[in-house]
Amino acid sequence: xxxxxxxxxWVLGSAALVLFMTPGLALFYGGMVRSKNVLAMMVANFATxxxxxxxxxxxxxxxxxGPDAGHGLLGGLHFGGLANANDPVPGYDLxxxxxxxxxxxxxxxxxxxxxxxxxxAERTKFGGFLAFAVLWTVVVYAPIAHWVFSxxxxxxxxxxxxxxxxxVVEINSGASALALAFVxxxxxxxxxxxxxxxxxxxxxMGAGILWFGWFGFNAGSALASxxxxxxxxxGTQLAACxxxxxxxxxxxxxxxxxxxxxxxxxxxxxxxxxxPAAGYVNSMAAIFIGLVGGVxxxxxxxxxxxxxxxxxxxxVGVHGACGLAGTLLVGVFASRTVNPGLRFTxxxxxxxxxxxxxxxxxxxxxxxxxxxMTWIVxxxxxxxxxxxxxxxxxxxxxxxxxxAESAYDFGNVRAGRLGG
Amino acid sequence: xxLITAVVKPFKLDDVKEALETYGVHGLxxxxxxxxxxQKGHTxxxxxxxxxxxxxxxxxxxxxxxxxxxxxxxxxxxxxxNTGQIGDGKVWVTPVEDIVRVRTGERGPDAL
Numbered sequence: 181x182x183x184x185x186x187x188x189x190w191v192l193g194s195a196a197l198v199l200f201m202t203p204g205l206a207l208f209y210g211g212m213v214r215s216k217n218v219l220a221m222m223v224a225n226f227a228t229x230x231x232x233x234x235x236x237x238x239x240x241x242x243x244x245x246g247p248d249a250g251h252g253l254l255g256g257l258h259f260g261g262l263a264n265a266n267d268p269v270p271g272y273d274l275x276x277x278x279x280x281x282x283x284x285x286x287x288x289x290x291x292x293x294x295x296x297x298x299x300x301a302e303r304t305k306f307g308g309f310l311a312f313a314v315l316w317t318v319v320v321y322a323p324i325a326h327w328v329f330s331x332x333x334x335x336x337x338x339x340x341x342x343x344x345x346x347x348v349v350e351i352n353s354g355a356s357a358l359a360l361a362f363v364x365x366x367x368x369x370x371x372x373x374x375x376x377x378x379x380x381x382x383x384x385m386g387a388g389i390l391w392f393g394w395f396g397f398n399a400g401s402a403l404a405s406x407x408x409x410x411x412x413x414x415g416t417q418l419a420a421c422x423x424x425x426x427x428x429x430x431x432x433x434x435x436x437x438x439x440x441x442x443x444x445x446x447x448x449x450x451x452x453x454x455x456p457a458a459g460y461v462n463s464m465a466a467i468f469i470g471l472v473g474g475v476x477x478x479x480x481x482x483x484x485x486x487x488x489x490x491x492x493x494x495x496v497g498v499h500g501a502c503g504l505a506g507t508l509l510v511g512v513f514a515s516r517t518v519n520p521g522l523r524f525t526x527x528x529x530x531x532x533x534x535x536x537x538x539x540x541x542x543x544x545x546x547x548x549x550x551x552x553m554t555w556i557v558x559x560x561x562x563x564x565x566x567x568x569x570x571x572x573x574x575x576x577x578x579x580x581x582x583x584a585e586s587a588y589d590f591g592n593v594r595a596g597r598l599g600g
Numbered sequence: 601x602x603l604i605t606a607v608v609k610p611f612k613l614d615d616v617k618e619a620l621e622t623y624g625v626h627g628l629x630x631x632x633x634x635x636x637x638x639q640k641g642h643t644x645x646x647x648x649x650x651x652x653x654x655x656x657x658x659x660x661x662x663x664x665x666x667x668x669x670x671x672x673x674x675x676x677x678x679x680x681x682n683t684g685q686i687g688d689g690k691v692w693v694t695p696v697e698d699i700v701r702v703r704t705g706e707r708g709p710d711a712l
Contacts, residue, residue, distance in 0.1 A: 376651055441647060445647060
């Protein structure tokens, strides 16, 4: 194993970039909830960093990337507790220390679990959500990461292409979010009462941090500081821009006014769509994929009103739908000109429909596992320690009821005094 | 004594205050309020979902004056707050039984 210092520096830096996405997500989501629930949203994200990082080190990393325990379904326990973590990662020819890889992948597990706070918004217990996130990381995230990311995984063996997590992060979180929305149920009053965002400035800042961190997510997935990382980075940028403009375009067409929330959501939709594709497609394809992400997202977020599930901050619509679009478009645009190591290429590279078939298989299996197992995990937590707060707590707001704090103090009328 | 309550457009507050100052009224209380009359609210759109916001922001001005001054003060407010558009607001007058200045304990018109 040859360790390259440039590659190592980039992967370690990318781990930090991806970590920063979760506080970014806390702002993105925090702005979208009502002011009585903003702290609960932010601390749920922040504490998810802690809970998932620890379970990753203890168990989940080994299930995802440990030596295959049979049929490409699960990794064994060789890396449990990060023991033997300096041994080579099976299937990878890394030029970085295996621990750098483990840290980089840890941040992916963190943000994927944190995405689910968006569906659970404004009605979920703090401890219940953390327990759910820990179980979910082991039961849902780690197996799918093994199937798709680990070269010994059964979908990877069939040639599925998922550069930075179109299946593992985006489709997985979208399908899991749908199951979670059904288990937790709708917020009281939704969709009849207006539950509008309380601070879009926070949301825009959060989207900006996500965009910034996504360079680590996608370009870091090259696991090297090279030309492919550069292609992934420029593709990521162009897709975000395409998504932003497309979403605003749809709004101009549908309701007459491009919105701030639409611009922020569109950038994220474009980033989601390019995630599976960033290291496989050229820059012009990246613009197209971003545009498709923006259009798909802008329409997908309206489905919940017709179907009646309260996916509060649109994890299904943005991550599920746009991740699915991007994963399929890999089957169209994946090219050996961009990435000479590809086993199968897409339609435009003369690879025929085979890759589209493999991508579709991965999509169906990821959705099936994520939806079914999330339903079970969420139900178990709901029936034991509880996931949903009482109606009183929901009306009062989670910030004061669960955390004994409020986010904003603008006046002096409420001034309290020390002690009871 | 009379309590004069005026609900007017927020951007007219400075005009009203200035006119009252010129007329000789040297104190008032202002609060930010929301409501609707003939003027209705607006529509907001978040990720394609349209919300109708019925209430329109207004400011409420409260002044306590001597009986003799009430009619004149009302006239000053109405003149200063008028734009001729729907949503200019309303002014009403209610009787006040007593009033106390907290600092000195003076009561009735002396406390004004």
